[in-house]
Amino acid sequence: MMNRILALFLLTTAPLLAQEPSADRIQKHIEKLASDKMKGRGTGSRENAKAAAYIARHFRKYGLKPLGEDGFYQHFTAKVRRVVVLDSIRKAANVIGFLDNGATHTIVIGAHYDHLGTGNQGSSLAENAQGQIHNGADDNASGVAGLLELAQYYAKNNVKEPYNLLFMAFGAEELGLLGSRHFLNHPTLPLDRLNFMICMDMIGRYDPNRGVGIGGYGTADAWPDVFKGVTADIKFFTDRAGNGGSDNAAFYAKQIPVLFFHTGGHPDYHKPGDDPDKIDAKAEEEILRLEIKLIDNAMKLPKMTFTPVK
Structure with missing residues (x-):
């Protein structure tokens, strides 16, 4: 009898537990997006388009509603600021999936999926950068892995949340936040319906001495209440500023509250050495569990109410 009860318990809880953030899945996402075959996911490249298709495929698998202008895609033209090659005008796209809970307002969860390609975009910090693959495992395959894990969690947790959730993979962030700015100038959902934005950029190289930084704490009157009593198995700290770092800055400029998750700089930043084998997937799993607690509290x-940070 006891064995039957245990089997029934495992059967009923397994689907829910399967949707929890998983270090194994995180590592697999990062290894896929940041492999040498992806050639650094430079904006306008075939590999960048493959990365976008990978994200769209998972959004579809999770049952998200397409909220681009072409299915999951919102296409735009990106211009390389520091021209090293002739093709300074490139095709780019945001990938947008919507979890419709029938609510009035929506929470945005985002991460950029582009990186520096083979060093021809002009922002590499490596010597003789041109021709070298910049895999961008931390920057920002780690953030995309987090985006996909949170999309799966909320789409499959069998709970109708009091807010809708908009999951966005931004293109051309490395060229100047072009994807997030394009969305905000051409929104597929009214901006006055947006509650706040969560941004993940470089969350894969956790340093226990530093902890994960969470920017944007000062961008809304409610953030102190959201963080109250929250604990985690990793170290974290908050920063009031919300107008720097990544795509969160574009949302902050539109007076939308933000939180920005970041595990800090490292010697491989914008260099060819930013590879998947240096990712701490278990720590990233714990970062995502922390994010879920904060999102659920919010x-x-x-x-x-948005508050500017002086």
Whole structure:
């Protein structure tokens, strides 16, 4: 009898547990997106388009609603700021999936999926950068892996949340936040319906001495209440500023509250050495568990009021 009860318990809880953030899945996403075959996911490249298709395929698998202008895709033209090659005008796209809970307001969860390609975009910090593959495992395959894990979690947790969730993989961030700025100038959902934005950029190289930084703490009156009593198996700290770092800055400029998750700089930043084998996937799993706690707390509260950070 006891064995039957245990089997029934495992059967009923397994689907829910399977949707929890997983270090194994995180590592697999990063190894796929940051392999040498992907050639650094430079904006306008075939490999960048493959990365976008990989994300769209998972959004579809999770049952998200396409909210681009072409299915999951929102196409735009990106211009390379520091021209090293002749093709300074490149095709790019955001990948946008919507979890519709029938709510009035929506939370945005985002990460950029582009990187520096083979060193021809002009922002590599390596010597003799041209021709070298910049895999961008931490920057920002780690953030995309987090985006996919959170999309799966919320789409498959069998809970109708009090807010909708908009999952966005931004293109051309490395060229100047072009993807997030394009969305904000051509929104596929009214901006006044957005509650706040969560941004993940470089969350794969956790340093226990530093902890994960969470920027944007000062961008809404409600963030102190959201963080109250929250604990994690990793070290974290907050920073009030919300107008720097990554695509969160574009949302901050539109007076939308933000949180920006980042595990800090390292010697491989914008260099060919940013490879998947240096990722701490278990720590990233814990970062995502922390994010879920914060998002869940925020969803218990009314729509936030933006506060500028002086």
